[in-house]
Amino acid sequence: MTEDVSIMKDSQPEAIYLKDYQVPDYLVDATDLHFELEPKATLVKSRLSIRRNPQAGSGLPPLLLDGVDLELLSVSLDETLLSTSEYQVLPEGLSIPVEKSEFQLEIHNRIKPEENTSLEGLYLSNDMYCTQCEAEGFRKITFYPDRPDVMSKFKTTIVAPMDHPILLSNGNEIERGLYEDGRQFVTWEDPFAKPAYLFALVAGDLEYVEDSFTTTSGRKVKLQIFTEAKNIGKCDHAMRSLKNAMCWDEETYGREYDLDIFMVVAVDHFNVGAMENKGLNIFNSACVLASPETATDSAFQSIESIVGHEYFHNWSGNRVTCRDWFQLSLKEGFTVFRDAEFSADLNSRAVKRIEDVSLLRTAQFAEDAGPMAHPIRPDSYIEITNFYTLTIYEKGAEVVRMIHTLLGAEGFRKGSDLYFERHDGYAVTCEDFVRAMEDANQVDLQQFRNWYSQAGTPVLDVTDSFDQSKGKYRLIIRQSCPPSPGQEEKLPFHLPIKIGLLGADGADLAINEQGDTETVLQLKENEQVFEFSGLAEKPLPSLLRGFSAPVKIRYDYSTEQLLFLMRKDTDTFNRWDASQRLALNALSDLQATFRKGEELQVQASLISAYREVLQDKELDLALVAEILQLPSEQFIAEESSSIDAEAIIAAREFVRKAIAVELFDEFHKRYLELNTNKTYSPNASDIAQRRLKNTCLSYMCVTETEDALDIAQTQFETAGNMTDSAAALAVIINHAAEKRAQDLIREFYERWKADTQVVELWLSQQSCSPKRGTLENVRALMQHPAFEMKNPNKVRSVIGGFANRNFKQFHKKDGSGFEFVAEQVLALDKLNPQISARMVIPITRWKKYSGDLGGKMRAALQKISDSEDLSKDLFEVVSKSLI
Structure with missing residues (x-):
């Protein structure tokens, strides 16, 4: 049949x-x-x-x-x-x-x-x-x-x-x-x-590595990781991660493993990252194999997170599973939250939170504002594979995190214990999860359930006032949520808003009689007023600390206030967020200037702020690296009501080069301090050191001076790990003259052509390059022997890299990037409908683009729609996007 x-x-x-x-x-x-x-x-x-x-x-x-x-x-x-x-x-x-x-x-x-x-x-x-x-x-x-x-x-x-x-x-x-x-x-x-x-x-x-883990109750579990013989030396990190995950789940959730053996298999051809099959996890090779010579720091951290995620599914997904696929976030949202906490406990909690929120704001918020917007528990679908989305996973995790914030760590653990005890061996619903949290803590989360049934990203408008004579400070918070497909009107969400109040010296002020310096406001109405008494001065609010709810927040911070928060806020997430808002404001002004055809200039205060952060020796290196990163083009676009791609690119490139030129000496000095020859380790402190060092190198090479590019080439030639080697290759591809770049591209490939994961990185770096990641180069890469259309990783590296991460070349005025994606999506649909439906996403958001770009995107989408024999996967995405 x-x-x-x-x-x-x-x-x-x-x-x-x-x-x-x-x-x-x-x-x-x-x-x-x-x-x-x-x-x-x-x-x-x-x-x-x-x-x-x-x-x-x-x-x-x-x-x-x-x-x-x-x-x-x-x-x-x-x-x-x-x-x-x-x-x-x-x-x-x-x-x-x-x-x-x-x-x-x-x-x-x-x-x-x-x-x-x-x-x-x-x-x-x-x-x-x-x-x-x-x-x-x-x-x-x-x-x-x-x-x-x-x-x-x-x-x-x-x-x-x-x-x-x-x-x-x-x-x-x-x-x-x-x-x-x-x-x-x-x-x-x-x-x-x-x-x-x-x-x-x-x-x-296959060959395998073997270890064991003894559970709290004394049971000895055999652990095996299987792979092809050539990769057997790249399993140690995954094995350590697995043992760490088993220990963490026992300590944090009281969950023991239940079989005599736990197996992991690395597979080159896989549609997703990994799969939590009971006792036999199957992994995309890129998500389990790593060695210092072949994997970057981000790959090491990703493997740790994914190994933890799939192991945690043994309880949150396997022992207790979904009644139907509408409940997908029941297992995925809960487990993403669990793996995020696991990674935060083992690494830098502040940087992990920044990374997760960056993904949410850039990609999930865009999904919320797009044609495929859906609640974390959708009402309908044509093809369920289209709903393995950032909304289900990442926003679903944020919803679980809000329950954790509302109940506290102890209350959340009581709720999860009851959930596992009550539903072990059953297929259940999101409602069952929330009810367990309610029953264990004797709380009412009825209104909170709106998060499961309503799509979209809530917007909070915040204003304040201060009565000096009474020492009373008032915060007025209004919530709203834009219409989404099938949902014009939204009921108020139940939102935990974590805040602090800063005094003139940057210290946290006491906000209640108990002397607490931080509190969680529970916003339930369309508009609420929160009052704080006993204050001698008007405070500066530090809002949404730790990103306590997946919302957009609008408060009219001045440039001086953002600079103050960037320097003084005791919440590390909000320090970073202030730097992002400061840069976004500057970039927004420059976009307007660019559209007027006027000369671009960068505010001296912005340059000064980056100099101060770069020279701060007390600040965590990982946080310094994060603060120095300008908002991505994708995030800038998501923050825009109407996307002007040309203006976004021009403004960001101008600011980035201005920072690089003005702070070149400081970047060089910090680079030399950090460029040590210590033996590679994927521990948090060493990763932070390499991250900041390579951030400095990237800024230096933006100047495209021979001195900077020589430093990058020296790093490429002497690097003892893939993190430093790949970072150097990337800046040379993006900024060096053609001959130098091509020589190193060939050298890198010849060295690593037998290693599948390194070749995927090599393909991605070229397709993502704004300078040389042109459409012609991408087409050439598709003819290279290293490329395989039937391999999802290769497709994601080249076609996905170009469409999702090469903002400049993908958005060329002639629309050729959109036509290329449409062409490849149709070819992919005959081979692998899941992948074709994912590759089409970048051209589905055409309504947000100004000028001719939106029309050219829509034309590419229409070309797909007019084709015969579309899969259900692709049909659903395209048809909803053209409405």
């Missing part, structure tokens, strides 16, 4: 609605799978123990099973082979009439892993068999009720030739042996019931 996913002009795919949810008619108590692996024709045998769901009502409706791209061989009911007239093959599944409330169903079918370019279900990555079943990939393996609220105990037997010696699945290994024909088999059994989306299978010629 083959799925027809084409979208005809007169037949649009149907949306699925949360309001239509119904419990499954049948449950599967046990699933016994048998695989005989062959690349062109893998035989799958499934034996299911099925019973009528007592919650589904009376009668015996037909059993409906999902199935896509399957060759059906036979169907047997209670050992009786059914004829083709006794069941019905549907366009995407199977319907079988039944006469008993409990029965055994056996199905045999074939699949073609070699031809599966969607990377869903069972497919080949190089010569390795692997699976990806979330969200609806299991239906590409066999006919099954492929929904998260059908939970079953799985037993899996894998049969394969001896050239695939490693055969893995969920749970614990219970048997292995050889057949007379020379093939081997291994049987795995998972004692915990799980939905089909958590099923996993891996088979290949």
Whole structure:
């Protein structure tokens, strides 16, 4: 049976609605799978123990099973082979009439892993068999009720030739042996019931590293990380991260691991970062493999975070899972919050918060303001893979963080304990999570639930007043939220606003009788007034400390006040945020000047502020590096009501070069101080030192002087780690003369062409370069032997890098960048609909662009829409974007 996913002009795919949810008619108590692996024709045998769901009502409706791209061989009911007239093959599944409330169903079918370019279900990555079943990939393996609220105990037997010696699945290994024909088999059994989306299978010629972890209760767990032989030396950091995550989850949440073994497999071809399959996590190779020679600091930190994230899913996602896919943020938002706290505890908490908020403000806020805007619990979808979004993950995590802020650490732990205890082994809803928090703490979060049902980014307008004679200070906060698709009017959100009040000397003032210097205001109305008494002077408010709510905040800070906050605020996040606001204001003024055709000038106070930060030896190096970063073009665009790409680029380049020229000597001096020859370590302090050093190098090279570029080339040639090598290569690509740049590009490739992850970095640096990342160069990279259209990482490096991170070249006036993306999206859609739907996002926000750019974006989008046979994934994104 083959799925027809084409979208005809007169037949649009149907949306699925949360309001239509119904419990499954049948449950599967046990699933016994048998695989005989062959690349062109893998035989799958499934034996299911099925019973009528007592919650589904009376009668015996037909059993409906999902199935896509399957060759059906036979169907047997209670050992009786059914004829083709006794069941019905549907366009995407199977319907079988039944006469008993409990029965055994056996199905045999074939699949073609070699031809599966969607990377869903069972497919080949190089010569390795692997699976990806979330969200609806299991239906590409066999006919099954492929929904998260059908939970079953799985037993899996894998049969394969001896050239695939490693055969893995969920749970614990219970048997292995050889057949007379020379093939081997291994049987795995998972004692915990799980939905089909958590099923996993891996088979290949792999090596592994092994360690162990002893839980609090004394159980010894075997830990294994599998990869190709050439990468076996790059697993140590992931193993350390895994052990740290297991320890942290026990200490912070009281959660122990529950199987005898925990396995991780690195896979080159993978649509996402990693997958939390029970006991057998499958990872994109880029998210698990690292060595100082081949991985940057950001890769080390990302691996630590992702390994933690997938491990934490063992409880927040596996032991307690989603009832339906509308509840996706139940597991993802909660687990992103958990992995963020894990990373913050192991590294710089301030910098981690800055990084997370930067992503939220730049990309998720744009999503909130775009055509695909949706609540963290959507009301409907056409293709669920389109809703693995920053809103579900990052905004979902911010919603969980707000509950943590409102309840406090102790109250949140009480709530999570009750949640895990109450729902262990069940598929539940976001409502169940919030109710556990309420019941454990005896609080009412009814209004807070608006975060789950309303889309958009709330805006807070703040004004204040001070009565000197009474020593009384008043903050007036008004909240609003712009309309989003299907939601013109919004109810007030429940918002925790963490604030402090600064005196003239920069010290935090006491804001209540208890002497507290910080408090959390609970905003529930459209407008509220908060009063503070006993103040001898008008304070300067430090608003939204730690970014306590995912909102935009507007308070009329003067330049002098922002400079003061940047220098004095005791909240490190708000120090950084003040620097961003200061730069944004300057950049906004320069954009207006550029549009008038007048001469651009940078305020001396801005240069002075950066000089002061650069020379501050008491400030955390990581924070210095963050403050010195100008807002990205993408963030500037998101802050603009109408995006003028040319003005944004001109203003930012002018300011960046002015800072570089004025502070060249200071950057050089700090660079020399930080450029030590210490042995590489991915610890927080060393990462901070390299981050600031390479920030200084980047500014120096903006001047494009030979002295600066010589320093960069020396660093490139002598670097003992990939962080320094890649940083030097990037500034040379962006700022050096063509010959110097091309010589180093070739040298780097020749040195690292055998390492897949380094080559992906090499591709990305070129496609992201505003100077040489031109469309012609990007097209040339797509013809390079290192590029592979079927590999999502390579696609993200080149096409995604150009469209998402090369603001200058992508937004060329002639619209060629948009046409290129449309062309590639259509080609990708035939291979991998998930990736095509993600690559089209940069041209869906055409309505925000001024002048001809918006029209050219829309034309590129229309070209896609006019094409035949769009996948459901791409159709949904494009059709919503053209409304």
